[in-house]
Amino acid sequence: MQLKQISVFLENKSGRLSRVTQILKEANIDILALCVADSNEYGIVRMIVDKPAKAMEELEKSKFTVSLTNVIGVTIPDSAGGLATVIDLLAKQNISMEYIYAFTSRKIGEAIIILRVEDTQSAIEILTDHHVKLITHNEIIRE
Amino acid sequence: MSVPKQYLDPEIECSSADEMRQIQSERLKHMVKHAYENVPLYKERMKDMGVSPDDIHSIDDLHKLPFTVKDDLRNTYPFGMFAVPKEELVRIHASSGTTGKQTVVGYTKNDIEVWSRSVARALTSIGTTKSDYVHVSYGYGLFTGGLGLHYGAEYLGATAIPVSSGNTKRQVQILQDYGSNILCCTPSYAMYIGETAREMGIDTKQLPLRAGFFGAEPWTEHMRQELEAILNIKAYDIYGLSEIAGPGVAFECPAQQGMHINEDFFYPEIIDPDTEEVLPDGEFGELVFTCIGKEALPLIRYRTRDICKLERGTCSCGRTLVKMCKPKGRTDDMLIIRGINVFPSQIEAVLLSLNMDPNYQIVVDRANNMDRLEVQVEMTASMFQDTLKSLTEIERKIAAALQSILNISAKVRLLEPKSIPRSEGKAKRVIDNRHLQ
Numbered sequence: 001m002q003l004k005q006i007s008v009f010l011e012n013k014s015g016r017l018s019r020v021t022q023i024l025k026e027a028n029i030d031i032l033a034l035c036v037a038d039s040n041e042y043g044i045v046r047m048i049v050d051k052p053a054k055a056m057e058e059l060e061k062s063k064f065t066v067s068l069t070n071v072i073g074v075t076i077p078d079s080a081g082g083l084a085t086v087i088d089l090l091a092k093q094n095i096s097m098e099y100i101y102a103f104t105s106r107k108i109g110e111a112i113i114i115l116r117v118e119d120t121q122s123a124i125e126i127l128t129d130h131h132v133k134l135i136t137h138n139e140i141i142r143e
Numbered sequence: 144m145s146v147p148k149q150y151l152d153p154e155i156e157c158s159s160a161d162e163m164r165q166i167q168s169e170r171l172k173h174m175v176k177h178a179y180e181n182v183p184l185y186k187e188r189m190k191d192m193g194v195s196p197d198d199i200h201s202i203d204d205l206h207k208l209p210f211t212v213k214d215d216l217r218n219t220y221p222f223g224m225f226a227v228p229k230e231e232l233v234r235i236h237a238s239s240g241t242t243g244k245q246t247v248v249g250y251t252k253n254d255i256e257v258w259s260r261s262v263a264r265a266l267t268s269i270g271t272t273k274s275d276y277v278h279v280s281y282g283y284g285l286f287t288g289g290l291g292l293h294y295g296a297e298y299l300g301a302t303a304i305p306v307s308s309g310n311t312k313r314q315v316q317i318l319q320d321y322g323s324n325i326l327c328c329t330p331s332y333a334m335y336i337g338e339t340a341r342e343m344g345i346d347t348k349q350l351p352l353r354a355g356f357f358g359a360e361p362w363t364e365h366m367r368q369e370l371e372a373i374l375n376i377k378a379y380d381i382y383g384l385s386e387i388a389g390p391g392v393a394f395e396c397p398a399q400q401g402m403h404i405n406e407d408f409f410y411p412e413i414i415d416p417d418t419e420e421v422l423p424d425g426e427f428g429e430l431v432f433t434c435i436g437k438e439a440l441p442l443i444r445y446r447t448r449d450i451c452k453l454e455r456g457t458c459s460c461g462r463t464l465v466k467m468c469k470p471k472g473r474t475d476d477m478l479i480i481r482g483i484n485v486f487p488s489q490i491e492a493v494l495l496s497l498n499m500d501p502n503y504q505i506v507v508d509r510a511n512n513m514d515r516l517e518v519q520v521e522m523t524a525s526m527f528q529d530t531l532k533s534l535t536e537i538e539r540k541i542a543a544a545l546q547s548i549l550n551i552s553a554k555v556r557l558l559e560p561k562s563i564p565r566s567e568g569k570a571k572r573v574i575d576n577r578h579l580q
């Protein structure tokens with residue numbers, strides 16, 4: 001019930017991010033979601049792609065520092081304050097959140113929230129117990 | 144099979160301090176007279192200082208003599224400092240001057256003998272015998288590495304295999320087919336040979352290779368462990384420079400704790416590079432050599448620019464020959480940051496102590512009359528986790544180690560892999576922007 005996210009270390013120099021997307025494009029890898037976290041000097045690009053292992057291989061070949069991270073993808077419950085409910089659930093159980101971002105899956109037609117928490121396994125149990133829908137890799141890949 | 148000899152020249156290598164000083168004093172007197180009479184530069188310089196060969200009675204008078212620097216050789220290029228007529232010369236070598244003119248060195252028949260004997264002592268020290276094959280993968284040519292080890296092996300009566308460098312697969316084939324016992328080359332090339340053997344599916348444990356001398360470039364204790372593991376050998380350091388002779392000026396013994404200097408031929412001193420004052424044993428300073436056993440190029444107090452310290456006493460191997468540590472840097476590389484001496488090799492050691500790859504660059508500049516040091520470190524996959532806080536933590540860890548080990552405060556900056564420019568495999572470690580306006 002976890003998604004594989006690709007994280008790439010980038011210096012804050014112009015052209016680096018586009019180099020990453022270029023490499024993936026040439027390898028025919030589809031980027032489903034992308035978000036950047038940065039400081040003054042460097043940043044981390046986080047991506048959900050259709051072929052994570054291949055993406056990692058291609059980027060390493062081009063001398064990028066890459067890691068594969070387990071994250072959780074959930075669809076927001078269809079009610080007011082849906083996102084707050086999810087965050088609240090985890091906070092109450094003392095699951096600390098590293099980061100969070102959202103994207104819209106055309107295939108599912110809904111907003112998907114990506115969560116990176118310290119204790120992934122417990123978070124999955126809590127969310128499942130409370131009937132939050134977890135997304136699998138196959139559900140979001142475009143055909 | 145005979146029991147391997149421990150020493151080639153036991154009476155020299157294990158002599159008492161008094162015996163050694165006597166040999167050195169005699170040779171110094173003789174060589175100073177020879178240099179004074181045959182090298183115009185020395186006659187002039189000694190006259191300027193008001194010193195004549197008659198003022199030199201023992202090795203204790205060495206401090207009265209002038210220094211020699213690399214530029215002296217450059218300015219007298221090619222043969223201006225040779226002290227013998229052409230017909231006495233039997234060999235020429237030259238250093239690959241990466242900056243400026245190359246320096247040319249010459250040898251008489253006796254000089255080759257002195258050098259070869261120095262190398263043979265080194266080879267004997269690590270257990271090489273007449274029945275061994277010595278595989279020389281240093282380059283042959285103007286560079287002293289190849290022929291230096293080659294003649295040393297022959298002097299000892301071992302069999303030299305002059306493979307030279309390059310064609311690494313063939314190197315591995317020869318190691319296997321001829322059954323080479325001792326490997327001599329640069330440490331980085333040895334590593335490459337090891338990796339190539341592995342790629343070729345050859346188990347180095349099955350090879351008769353048991354030891355190697357590696358020199359001509361700086362290497363670390365960490366690299367020694369890697370080399371010993373990948374080639375399944377004992378890896379020893381060997382030191383030398385063409386101006387003094389070539390490899391074999393100093394060599395590691397089985398103790399692997401510093402290199403014994405062939406001090407009956409090459410007399411070492413450690414000086415403060417700024418004041419030129421001689422420093423006591425155990426203190427770091429610039430290594431200086433006087434060639435007391437050579438004829439063609441009898442250099443007096445030659446400044447090597449290597450930063451080093453000396454250690455006297457009887458080594459666990461039984462030798463009394465003075466020991467030098469692995470040079471910890473070059474005077475050219477020495478950085479003075481807010482009054483503290485810093486060598487790139489020390490930064491490297493700090494990174495290794497944190498289990499990080501030593502791919503780094505040091506950038507110094509000055510703002511508001513204060514030196515600012517930035518240490519840039521290339522990220523590797525093993526260091527990388529995908530949160531900003533883990534990256535900040537890496538920077539904090541490196542900065543804290545630099546502070547506690549070297550007592551310098553530095554800004555640490557993480558770089559993408561391979562972003563530090565490398566030329567011929569060597570990275571430029573220091574960028575000093577303080578002199579630029």
Ligand SMILES: [Zn+2]
Pocket residue numbers: 396397398403458459460461462
């Ligand atoms: Zn020893």
